[in-house]
Amino acid sequence: xxxxxxxxxxxxxxxxxxxxxxxxxxxxxxxxxxxxxxxxxxxxxxxxxxxxxxxxxxxxxxxxxxxxxxxxxxxxxxxxxxxxxxxxxxxxxxxxxxxxxxxxxxxxxxxxxxxxxxxxxxxxxxxxxxxxxxxxxxxxxxxxxxxxxxxxxxxxxxxxxxxxxxxxxxxxxxxxxxxxxxxxxxxxxxxxxxxxxxxxxxxxxxxxxxxxxxxxxxxxxxxxxxxxxxxxxxxxxxxxxxxxxxxxxxxxxxxxxxxxxxxxxxxxxxxxxxxxxxxxxxxxxxxxxxxxxxxxxxxxx
Amino acid sequence: xxxxxxxxxxxxxxxxxxxxxxxxxxxxxxxxxxxxxxxxxxxxxxxxxxxxxxxxxxxxxxxxxxxxxxxxxxxxxxxxxxxxxxxxxxxxxxxxxxxxxxxxxxxxxxxxxxxxxxxxxxxxxxxxxxxxxxxxxxxxxxxxxxxxxxxxxxxxxxxxxxxxxxxxxxxxxxxxxxxxxxxxxxxxxxxxxxxxxxxxxxxxxxxxxxxxxxxxxxxxxxxxxxxxxxxxxxxxxxxxxxxxxxxxxxxxxxxxxxxxxxxxxxxxxxxxxxxxxxxxxxxxxxxxxxxxxxxxxxxxxxxxxxxxxxxxxxxxxxxxxxxxxxxxxxxxxxxxxxxxxxxxxxxxxxxxxxxxxxxxxx
Numbered sequence: 001x002x003x004x005x006x007x008x009x010x011x012x013x014x015x016x017x018x019x020x021x022x023x024x025x026x027x028x029x030x031x032x033x034x035x036x037x038x039x040x041x042x043x044x045x046x047x048x049x050x051x052x053x054x055x056x057x058x059x060x061x062x063x064x065x066x067x068x069x070x071x072x073x074x075x076x077x078x079x080x081x082x083x084x085x086x087x088x089x090x091x092x093x094x095x096x097x098x099x100x101x102x103x104x105x106x107x108x109x110x111x112x113x114x115x116x117x118x119x120x121x122x123x124x125x126x127x128x129x130x131x132x133x134x135x136x137x138x139x140x141x142x143x144x145x146x147x148x149x150x151x152x153x154x155x156x157x158x159x160x161x162x163x164x165x166x167x168x169x170x171x172x173x174x175x176x177x178x179x180x181x182x183x184x185x186x187x188x189x190x191x192x193x194x195x196x197x198x199x200x201x202x203x204x205x206x207x208x209x210x211x212x213x214x215x216x217x218x219x220x221x222x223x224x225x226x227x228x229x230x231x232x233x234x235x236x237x238x239x240x241x242x243x244x245x246x247x248x249x250x251x252x253x254x255x256x257x258x259x260x261x262x263x264x265x266x267x268x269x270x271x272x273x274x275x276x277x278x279x280x281x282x283x284x285x286x287x288x289x290x291x292x293x294x295x296x297x298x299x300x301x
Numbered sequence: 302x303x304x305x306x307x308x309x310x311x312x313x314x315x316x317x318x319x320x321x322x323x324x325x326x327x328x329x330x331x332x333x334x335x336x337x338x339x340x341x342x343x344x345x346x347x348x349x350x351x352x353x354x355x356x357x358x359x360x361x362x363x364x365x366x367x368x369x370x371x372x373x374x375x376x377x378x379x380x381x382x383x384x385x386x387x388x389x390x391x392x393x394x395x396x397x398x399x400x401x402x403x404x405x406x407x408x409x410x411x412x413x414x415x416x417x418x419x420x421x422x423x424x425x426x427x428x429x430x431x432x433x434x435x436x437x438x439x440x441x442x443x444x445x446x447x448x449x450x451x452x453x454x455x456x457x458x459x460x461x462x463x464x465x466x467x468x469x470x471x472x473x474x475x476x477x478x479x480x481x482x483x484x485x486x487x488x489x490x491x492x493x494x495x496x497x498x499x500x501x502x503x504x505x506x507x508x509x510x511x512x513x514x515x516x517x518x519x520x521x522x523x524x525x526x527x528x529x530x531x532x533x534x535x536x537x538x539x540x541x542x543x544x545x546x547x548x549x550x551x552x553x554x555x556x557x558x559x560x561x562x563x564x565x566x567x568x569x570x571x572x573x574x575x576x577x578x579x580x581x582x583x584x585x586x587x588x589x590x591x592x593x594x595x596x597x598x599x600x601x602x603x604x605x606x607x608x609x610x611x612x613x614x615x616x617x618x619x620x621x622x623x624x625x626x627x628x629x630x631x632x633x634x635x636x637x638x639x640x641x642x643x644x645x646x647x648x649x650x651x652x653x654x655x656x657x658x659x660x661x662x663x
Contacts, residue, residue, distance in 0.1 A: 244477040
């Protein structure tokens with residue numbers, strides 16, 4: 001076993017100040033080391049005491065880490081935009097070119113009438129082009145959808161709310177547990193596409209092994225819940241809850257890793273696979289509770 | 302011109318008439334609600350509220366932190382008492398006695414409380430009719446105690462939950478904190494992530510009633526459960542079931558790395574399906590008549606156990622341990638035992654990934 005952590009390190013872990021990899025390592029160690037777990041619980045009690053004592057001060061609104069990062073991102077974007085606009089206004093050559101063009105805009109009445117006629121013709125042509133494109137588009141889409149519907153197997157049960165990518169991933173997997181359709185919380189379903197695009201794949205599975213039937217859905221749900229917790233601000237979780245949450249999460253990750261190894265070697269052993277799915281389900285339930293709590297706390301901020 | 306003006310006036314009058322009548326109704330309703338509430342601010346700065354309620358009233362409440370104590374009583378009323386709180390209100394529909402009561406509380410004085418509010422309190426004590434169904438939600442630390450009500454549903458974040466004498470149904474879910482359920486009846490479901498679950502003397506009130514207990518890192522202890530369908534699940538914790546099996550009952554227990562123990566009367570009759578997926582032992586005091594095809598690692602009835610041997614949670618008694626050590630090494634990592642004890646009246650499924658399974662005689 002690794003050496004026990006010092007008090008300062010444990011405090012930083014409690015406060016969520018460690019790097020992600022350090023957080024995971026600390027959580028794993030604390031889950032296995034009773035001495036560190038006791039020390040952490042004691043530190044958590046102290047933190048809870050102080051947070052209660054300083055509750056009036058904490059109630060004053062201060063920028064959160066998430067808000068700060070959004071502000072920084074916005075500033076960076078503005079600076080980039082300013083640089084770009086500077087680049088656009090920098091060249092005096094472009095202004096000179098416009099000045100030369102202004103001479104061409106001095107029309108006689110005859111040439112003005114001719115120019116207006118030309119403009120009207122161009123406008124009509126543009127409208128015709130746009131309208132013709134709009135009438136063609138839907139037919140193509142319909143054809144594509146019909147083709148997709150003919151080729152896709154009927155894997156979606158009635159009443160399930162599934163994302164299109166999830167339907168595709170499940171493929172011909174008939175062994176997918178029916179409960180999977182109910183594990184994605186409403187809050188997770190409401191997330192925007194932008195958030196989903198940022199989702200990183202869960203790296204729990206063994207390298208080189210294939211995903212087991214039903215596993216992908218759990219991993220998707222877990223990733224979205226973790227994202228929800230992160231967006232809500234995981235620092236909003238109370239210290240006493242946070243300690244147990246981290247321990248349980250480490251325990252479940254370890255369980256998933258162990259059961260997955262056995263299930264991957266014996267994919268036909270229903271019990272082995274069932275233990276893996278149970279571990280995933282427990283993790284989903286834990287994350288759902290914490291995500292709900294995190295959102296409630298974020299709303300209260 | 303005159304005609305158009307009169308039409309406009311008529312339209313305005315028609316549009317405003319329903320609002321005026323609704324406003325008048327609301328003004329009638331508010332004093333009725335206030336009359337049902339009595340405020341007592343004693344020396345300990347506790348606030349009290351009272352509302353007449355039906356015997357089967359549904360009471361709901363949410364606290365962000367603080368203890369909650371609910372007691373069933375004989376009076377047809379809901380009486381709430383909040384300590385270390387700024388405001389307390391009982392929201393009821395305009396019907397007397399009220400079929401529903403929502404208890405809302407806030408740490409702020411004279412707060413404008415409305416449905417769905419969830420504030421903090423030192424301790425919130427409720428006295429409700431015995432036939433009441435109570436829904437409690439907590440979003441922070443705080444213990445919950447409930448006794449002598451008909452139905453209970455709890456969603457708790459952190460803190461212990463103690464439930465006694467609930468007559469119709471129980472559903473308790475907690476993130477961290479122990480759950481204790483005693484002397485109750487009806488379908489029951491209790492689950493926590495990092496706490497222990499203890500249930501004692503819980504009876505089924507109908508044939509289809511089921512009992513379900515679940516935890517991740519805590520232990521599950523079940524004693525005196527009379528439901529015909531019992532399910533227990535733990536990840537790293539142990540499971541202990543102590544008591545008789547119902548005739549025709551269905552028992553399903555599952556642990557990932559914890560041990561699983563059943564302490565049953567010596568005359569128990571059941572069919573057994575026990576399996577350890579990876580490593581762990583199956584040790585039984587009962588003579589199991591092994592089914593064909595079952596790869597039993599432990600011979601039925603072995604090891605024998607003294608009649609008055611120690612009983613409790615794992616680790617197993619010394620004789621069982623020595624028997625496990627003396628057993629020849631298994632070729633396969635998993636262990637399985639399918640068979641029948643007696644005439645096989647109940648069905649018992651025991652599964653563990655890497656824990657051991659124990660079947661002991663009481």
